[in-house]
Amino acid sequence: MEVRVDFDRCEANGVCVGIAPDIFDLDDDDQLHITTAVLPADREDDVRTAIAQCPRAALSEHP
Numbered sequence: 001m002e003v004r005v006d007f008d009r010c011e012a013n014g015v016c017v018g019i020a021p022d023i024f025d026l027d028d029d030d031q032l033h034i035t036t037a038v039l040p041a042d043r044e045d046d047v048r049t050a051i052a053q054c055p056r057a058a059l060s061e062h063p
């Protein structure tokens with residue numbers, strides 16, 4: 001699976017970074033980066049949790 005961020009919705013509050021810091025990263029300018037294009041299978045559960053808990057519904061899952 002792949003996770004994408006809608007930058008029009010992301011407010012850089014870091015919830016996703018707190019759940020999966022190896023996948024999501026905020027830089028010094030509060031820009032969110034996704035560190036890997038295709039997620040390892042063993043990280044999918046945490047990423048789905050991050051998608052569900054993003055308060056701005058900025059994250060989405062793609063096959």
Ligand code: SF4
Nearest residue numbers: 010011014015016054
């Ligand atoms: S949890 Fe959502 S709003 Fe917060 S940094 Fe991540 S993508 Fe952006």
